[in-house]
Amino acid sequence: MFKKIMVATDGSVLADKALKTAVEQAKVEEAVLTILNVIPVTDMGSAEMIGLSRAEATKMKYPFLQKAQDYAANNGVEAKTLTLSGHPGPVIVDYLNSHPHDLVVLGHRGLSNIQALLMGSVAFKVANLAPCAVLIVK
Template identity: 30%
Template sequence: MHLLVALDDSEPGWAALEFACTEHPDDELTVVHAVDPTDSGYGEVAHLGPSGLLERQREAAEELLAAAEDRAVDHGCSLETETIVGQPADAVVDYAATNEVDRIAVGSHGRTGFSRVLLGSVAERIARQAPVPVTIVR
């Protein structure tokens, strides 16, 4: 089985990775992190412009995925990692559809408060749109 883990830097996201490593240690595991080019840049990085902001997001994604590889080793499992570009739910669903994924594991939420209500739940959108079963981990 090919299990796709959609990882963001949240506790539920890390719980999804731990679930994958403990429940599916012998399966093919791929961990993806989506960088969203439509995220606007405010604050100290706003001066970078769209291409600079996307590059900064890619660098942060590589650090996150390297940490995921380290955690996987701690659990005794191996995995592949990939940075994908797009709005997170759509990018994860597209990746699953084009890469022969059998199941998706995702954390229950990465955002909290008003932004979660306004933007909707990425996990919920993945579960509704995915062409394969989805496990939502808390």
């Protein structure tokens, strides 16, 4: 049913739970897994200001991506990593619109409904705008 699965990660505890869930699902479905990290605009701007390329900045500041890919491989799942920059919710949705996947998995932030309306959350935006099934892991 799910042949292309994407998991969005920022290296947090909830993102690690989402990764484990996505790897389990990919293994069961024999699906290809994309591990996506969205570098917030402010972090990418800082990297560029000191002359680092996106690849260098990613390796230095986001080593969890390699760990995530290794975790998938150690569990028999083919996975690729991808790093984009911008505001995470819209970037994830835009990527899914231009690169179709069957399922996206991401962690839940635990915001109350009022806070989610006032502040917005990545999970809320993706759940409402993604063109595919969304699994939010608590």
